[in-house]
Amino acid sequence: MNSLTIILISIVALSAGYLFYGRWLAKRWGIDEKAKTPACEYEDGEDFVPSSKFTVFSHQFSSIAGAGPVTGPILASVFGWVPVLLWLIIGGLFFGAVQDFGALYASVKNEGKSMGMIIEKYIGKGGRKLFMLFCWLFTLLVIAAFTDMVAGTFVGTGLEDASVAYANSAAASISMLFIVVAIIFGLIQKKVGKMNEVVKALVAIALLVAMFAVGMKFPIYASKNAWIYIIMAYLFLASVMPMWLLMQPRDYMTTFMLLGMIVGAVVGVLFAHPDMELNAFNGFNVGGSGMFPTLFVTIACGAVSGFHSLVSSGTSSKTISNEKHMTMVGYGAMVVETLLGIVALIVVGAVAVNGTKPDGTPFAIFSAGVAGFLEKMGVPVQLATVFMTMCVSALALTSLDSVARIGRMSFQELFLGDTTNPAKMTPVQKVLTNKYFATVITLFFGYLLTLGGYNNVWPLFGSANQLLAALVLIALAVFLKTTGRTGWTLYVPMFMMLAVTFTALVQKTIVLVSNVVNGKATFLVDGLQLIVAVLLMVLGVMVAFSCLKKLFGKEDAKNKMPGGDAKHVYGGNV
Secondary structure (H helix, E strand, O other): OEHHHHHHHHHHHHHHHHHHHHHHHHHHHOOOOOOOOHHHHOOOOOOOOOEOHHHHHHHHHHHHOOOHHHHHHHHHHHHOHHHHHHHHHHHHHHHHHHHHHHHHHHHHOOOOOOHHHHHHHHOOHHHHHHHHHHHHHHHHHHHHHHHHHHHHHHOOOOOOOHHHHHHHHHHHHHHHHHHHHHHHHHHHHHHHOOOOHHHHHHHHHHHHHHHHHHHHHOOOOOOHHHHHHHHHHHHHHHHHOOOOOOHHHHHHHHHHHHHHHHHHHHHHHHHHOOEOOOOOOOOOEEOOEEHHHHHHHHOOOOOOOHHHHHHHHHOHHHOEOOHHHHHHHHHHHHHHHHHHHHHHHHHHHHOOEOOEOOOOOHHHHHHHHHHHHHHHOOOOHHHHHHHHHHHHHHHHHHHHHHHHHHHHHHHHHHOOOOOOOHHHOOHHHHHHOOHHHHHHHHHHHHHHHHOOOHHHHHHHHHHHHHHHHHHHHHHHHHHHHHOOOOOHHHHHHHHHHHHHHHHHHHHHHHHHHHHHHOOOOOHHHHHHHHHHHHHHHHHHHHHHHHHHHHHHOOOOHHHOOOOOOOOOOOOOOO
16 A cells, blocks of 8 residues: 555544544543643642643653654564554554543643542552552653663764764754753743743744754764763753753754654655555564564554653643643644654555565664655755654653653652651651652662663563553543543553553563573563563552452442542642
């Protein structure tokens, strides 16, 4: 089939899903345009910052559009392009977007609380503790996988191909400029006040162009280990600095770059309209891996991702200025990410050899493919290569800074007792809930897992990510039932993802145990992953049991209320 046909069908299907299903959910659950959102009620200049619709959308999209939408579809293409496309569209519209929107909605309706705090209200303190520990362990996997990935993309020393070394180093230089310029952009917005959206967009685009020009002129050459340390330092800053000063302006500018990449790729497809060279279907078992559960955990983002719920409830919900923006931010951002996954599938299909994907990493395949499209449109090859290298690194880096902040918050919430007042906390509790200490601990353990490398961590990340999605869907179903809202739309997604993820985790655990028994394991790779895998399964079972018991038990009429009454947690020390 021609790629043009595929992209047009996909755009129509995704648009229809947003216009009809997304809006139907918003209508069924209830949107109050006059309600005071948590961002407005608890504005603190740190986490709770009222922001424009596109600003929040840009943060949501930039944060969730990590490595998954590119990596997953390309790796899963071994089963054929048809099952990948079907899962992207069906999973994106009826699984992923529903989860992302649901988590955002529940958080906004519960005073900007994270999913863990929502679980405490509707399920109990025990469920919250278990869930927060699960989330924290999961963030370590994300930090490990994406840090290794980004650092590898920035490597400019020791490479035989000078053009690749230059592209990597130029992208690294632009990324470092991004941090400085984002802070300056944030300060400008703070000084000027509410900036006109058109002016704001033009300033962001102008800064992007300037950063690309300077970065390409002055590339930074460094080793992978050096970049890992630099990225960890950046993550520390992103975790502790106010949202408006670094993350929001960085995500805002990044969104224009990523949307430019998607538009460029789509226009490239329209211009070149290559045939889909991948086989349509290669069977239910390929290379010893069954389509179930491999396909559904390999496409860790693009269809459904538990990580997205942490962004929706951890950061985005605290910046929504009006409830009517939630559909675009929660449901819409996931629709755009799904389109990115489909574009990645088309790109690998265009360069496939003998019906299968070519050799190389997913990022390398995607970058080369889109750069080839841009070159055919008249874009200089060097500029196209640097632009795509920067884009694919930004995909992971924008998720990294969000997950570092979410990991810090998860660690803090894990040790919160009945009070959030530092004066009433024990000395140990004060230390454990301190944002600087929580950040250092989170990044340290994330760094240890980074030593295992991206390829070793990704399968475990995919399984844990989808299990998190299943747990969040169950918790949201409890919230919807308890508050008298329609929740049956979540039942099929949550049970399917439970089956998929537990199967995948058991399979991964068997492989890790086999490596240990046969003496093929190292502690920093197989050992740590085995510990994390077992903990995730145990915690997953416990959280799922608590949530399902609440969901299908007798309804507590006294809790049936339209909103929440949880109290603001993140002020002061937290």
